[in-house]
Amino acid sequence: MNNASMIERSLRHVWHPCTQMKLHEAQPPVPIARAEGVWLHDFEGRRYLDGISSWWVNLFGHGHPHIKAALRDQLDRLDHVMLAGFTHAPVVELSEKLGALTGLGHAFYGSDGASATEIALKMSAHYWRNSGRPEKCRFIGLAGGYHGETVGALAVTDIALFREAYAPLVRLAATVPSPDARGALPGETAADTAWRAAADLHDWLEEHHTQTAALIVEPMVQCAAGMAMYDAAYLREARALCDRYEVHLIVDEIATGFGRTGTMFAHQQAGIRPDFICLSKGLTGGTLPLSAVLTTDAVYQAFYDDEVARGFLHSHSYTGNPLACRAALATLELFEQTDVLARNADMAQTLDQAFAPLTQHPSVKHARRLGMIWAWDIDQGFDGRPAQPRFSSRYAQHAMAHGVVLRPIGHTLYAMPPYALNADTASHLAQGALAALQATLAEK
Secondary structure (H helix, E strand, O other): EEEEHHHHHHHHHHOOOOHHHHHOOOOOOOOOOOEEOOOEEOOOOOOOOOOOHHOOOOOOOOOHHHHHHHHHHHHHHOOOOOOOOOHHHHHHHHHHHHHHHHHHHHEEEEEHHHHHHHHHHHHHHHHHHOOOOOOOOOOEEEEEOOOOOOOOHHHHHHHHHHHHHHHHHOOOOOEEOOOOHHOOOOOHHHHHHHHHHHHHHHHHHHHHHHHHEEEEOOOOOEEEOOOOOOOHHHHHHHHHHHHHHHEEEEEEEEOOOOOOOOOOHHHHOOOOOOOOOEEEEEHOOOOOOOOOEEOHHHHHHHHOOOOHHOOOOOOOOOOOOHHHHHHHHHHHHHHHHOOOOHHHHHHHHHHHHHHHHHHHHOOOOEEEOOOEEEEEEOOOOOOOOEEOHHHHHHHHHHHHHOEOOOOOEEEEEOOOOOOOOHHHHHHHHHHHHHHHHHHHHHOO
């Protein structure tokens, strides 16, 4: 096999995600033959540093030996069994560990982030129904929020590109202003912006709480909104308001969980406990699809009844798959066996220095970092021209030419690399990111 044959076969048979397929006429997909550590290798010997962790899923590098060994062992024991009416060691042990990490319990499993969102929304509304308050069946989210692309998840996703084509199918949630620190007014701090957004949330809940089941937020970073970062004060006030108005707080930690923001989970930086937490992406270290939703004992007890219809009758065929759960257990073991968060803090300092020329570039504004997530908004070219059309796709092409996988969100360049970087690969990532920007801005 070579790159050309793989591209031709893929375009003939595969419908690629989140893609206008006609664009592949000019920019074909990149064939990947194997991956190791932070590197993706094509069929002809070229390699690319995975600067976005393969859509934010990979934590410890591709092909990590500890996770591979766990999967080989599990494959010899149990590949799959339905979780309805059965159970197995990996799902029990993983549920115990996730409960200890989150302070929540009774993990419910799906296959991806959107599945987790659907589960949490359904659980919340069904809880209120079981509690004799069926009118509490609406939801509220943040402007620019993203929680997946299935129909229920789209209802709480505020990105028109994903949602508008399916508007007739979607029961839209309400939207309140985002605490995005980039929206600070003159003289405001990030905390001021958070408090201003929280005041809008207060006003909305005061009027609509009797019909509202839950507020759903991406804690600390709204990733698909261009890595919009905000002050933890918003989460603290949101928790207090949800308590006051009897509304569930759902934290979507699908992208922000497992150390991405500098703490195990992003909401922990606010010192709060949510009513639901949605987990996926890094849960298995980027090896197999798995998601989980954990909630409080009070929510669980509302479904515990002799009447079948009061149970949570939601399922996926591969719910709690033993292989995926074993990969997740191996991932959590790596957190237990090594001081991942401390090492990440050191590597973040190294990357800050490596990224300094990019951060100081005249076309960059709102340079920001939280944990192992970096972002830069691209404002203008060297001569003051407005940012160019199709910036994202053209930048991605130039980054690949420099051996780096980076895919901007609109005019926001970001990096979310695996935790397996060293000084050399950090330098390669930073140099490639800057070179790609210079090449993109130099184009007419």
